[in-house]
Structures are given as structure tokens and as C-alpha cells.
Amino acid sequence: MERLPFGISRLDSMIDGGAPPGSVVLLAGEVGAGAREFVYTSVAMNALAHADAELFDLYYGGLHGNAAVPDDIHYLSFTEERDAIVSEMQYAMDDDIVDAAAEAISFADFSTEYFQLSQVPREWYAKETRKITELGDRNDRRGTLDAVGEYMNDNASGSLVVVDSVTDLVSAASDEMDWNEITLLMKGLKKASYEWGGLVLLLVNTEALSARELGGLMESTDGSLLFEWESGGSERARTLVVKQFRGVLSRLEEENIIQFETDISDAGFDISDVRKIR
Numbered sequence: 194m195e196r197l198p199f200g201i202s203r204l205d206s207m208i209d210g211g212a213p214p215g216s217v218v219l220l221a222g223e224v225g226a227g228a229r230e231f232v233y234t235s236v237a238m239n240a241l242a243h244a245d246a247e248l249f250d251l252y253y254g255g256l257h258g259n260a261a262v263p264d265d266i267h268y269l270s271f272t273e274e275r276d277a278i279v280s281e282m283q284y285a286m287d288d289d290i291v292d293a294a295a296e297a298i299s300f301a302d303f304s305t306e307y308f309q310l311s312q313v314p315r316e317w318y319a320k321e322t323r324k325i326t327e328l329g330d331r332n333d334r335r336g337t338l339d340a341v342g343e344y345m346n347d348n349a350s351g352s353l354v355v356v357d358s359v360t361d362l363v364s365a366a367s368d369e370m371d372w373n374e375i376t377l378l379m380k381g382l383k384k385a386s387y388e389w390g391g392l393v394l395l396l397v398n399t400e401a402l403s404a405r406e407l408g409g410l411m412e413s414t415d416g417s418l419l420f421e422w423e424s425g426g427s428e429r430a431r432t433l434v435v436k437q438f439r440g441v442l443s444r445l446e447e448e449n450i451i452q453f454e455t456d457i458s459d460a461g462f463d464i465s466d467v468r469k470i471r
Contacts, residue, residue, distance in 0.1 A: 197353065197392040198260045200238030201231065202253050203464040207448070210260030212416065213440040215387035217379070219359070219410055221399045222420030227431045227455050227462055231420065232355050232396050233282045234461030237290050239353050240266045240297035248293055252460040263353040263391055267299045269341060271307040271361040275300035278357075286461035299348070306340040307361065337362070338378070345385070345393075352391040359397040359410065372406060379413035386415075415439045420455075431455045433464070 222228025
């Protein structure tokens with residue numbers, strides 16, 4: 194079965210090339226534990242495959258035989274513009290990677306829809322010099338969820354789509370929707386994504402959610418990757434646990450893999466050690 198690479202070479206190689214097409218994957222992490230770096234590396238490496246094959250081969254290597262790079266890469270944000278995101282990516286990996294990859298990433302800024310009904314001064318998020326997404330003019334009062342839904346309907350087919358972040362999306366929806374409706378929305382996204390045949394990554398801060406809310410999000414997606422800090426003596430290590438994942442977890446269980454120790458290098462997020470069940 195064809196897979197869509199996450200862009201994390203060592204992880205992709207262990208799961209037959211990547212995620213099954215149509216997957217919605219929750220990346221849930223403590224602050225600084227690696228979830229955001231995972232996202233940056235994922236979009237950068239997949240974009241690099243389109244933008245600079247030589248750099249892609251240098252930093253990622255060859256694709257698994259079952260893998261095919263997504264047609265397009267889309268990065269959706271509710272609070273940040275393109276330049277701010279690119280700048281943050283440069284903290285996580287080498288400038289050469291980011292500079293080349295950024296040209297092949299479509300950045301969608303939903304800050305106008307996100308902030309327009311809030312108390313945030315308009316001048317802080319709707320600058321005249323900035324290009325707003327082509328979802329309507331600056332006076333369009335439609336909701337954030339409608340704008341995101343329309344964008345994904347138009348662009349998600351066969352693509353890698355990052356939503357940064359579900360924490361913001363939940364905040365935008367919470368005044369009008371209860372939590373059951375939010376998890377229902379995630380299930381609807383899961384159904385639509387199966388038809389689109391791409392890969393959707395949802396970033397969420399675990400510290401902003403209750404255990405019940407996080408469990409509801411995990412249950413509503415195809416896969417959940419949990420990024421945590423682990424203390425051992427005087428040292429702290431970033432770890433990644435695959436909590437559940439349709440079509441992927443069984444492959445890891447065959448190898449008795451339970452946890453990954455991770456690192457941030459010049460090439461971005463990486464797996465530095467694999468811990469197996471003893």
C-alpha cells in the first residue's frame with residue numbers, strides 16, 4: 194500500500210514509508226518536547242523533495258519503496274504570518290533547508306478570521322501590506338471554521354496539510370460549540386480526509402487541554418503521536434510515543450517498539466534512540 198512520508202527519515206523507514214493516504218494524525222505535545230519541530234521538519238522535507246532533490250537526498254535520503262511525496266504542502270496558521278513561521282523553522286533546522294523548502298510550501302494565514310470578532314486591535318493582525326488568504330475580502334465576517342473548511346476542500350486532496358494549531362481552533366470554536374461538537378468536527382475531518390487521500394497533521398498543546406479533551410481528540414483521529422519530556426537523573430530527554438495509529442501501530446508492535454527518544458539536529462526533528470518492550 195502506498196504511503197505518504199512524514200519527512201522524518203528514520204521513522205518513515207520503520208513504518209513502511211510513512212502514513213496511509215487519508216490519515217489525520219494528532220501531534221500532541223508538551224511545550225518544547227518536539228511536536229512543533231516534528232511539524233516543521235515534516236513540511237520542510239516534503240517540500241524539499243519538490244524544490245531541491247539534491248538537498249532532499251542529502252538530508253532525508255531515498256524514499257521508501259512504498260512512499261510517494263504529497264502533491265502539495267499547505268501550512269495553515271491562525272495567529273502567524275508566513276515570515277514568522279519561516280523564521281521559527283530556521284531555529285529548528287539548517288537555513289539552507291528552510292530557504293529552499295519555503296518556496297514549495299503554501300502558507301495560509303487565517304488571522305483575520307480568527308481575530309476579527311475578538312478585542313485584539315485590527316491593526317495588529319490585518320496589516321494593509323500583508324496578503325490575506327483568498328477566502329474573501331477583509332470585511333468578510335465568516336467564521337474561522339468555515340474559512341478553514343473551504344480552504345481544505347479546495348487544497349487538501351493528495352496534499353500534506355498542517356493545522357497549527359488545534360489549540361487555537363478549539364479556542365475559536367469554544368464560544369459557540371461544546372466539546373462533543375468539537376470532537377464531532379474532528380471525526381468529520383477524518384471522514385473527509387479519507388476521500389482527499391492526503392495527510393493532515395493537527396498540532397495541539399497537551400498542557401492546554403484536560404485529559405478528557407485530549408482523549409476525545411485522540412479517539413477522533415487516525416493516529417496520535419505524543420511528545421513528552423522525560424527525566425532521568427539530572428538530564429531531560431524528549432520522547433515520542435505512538436499512542437494509536439491505523440495501519441501503522443501494528444507494524445511497530447511487530448518490532449516490539451514502545452517509545453522513541455528524539456533529538457533536534459541541523460536537519461530538524463530526528464529519532465536518536467528506539468526503546469523496545471523487554
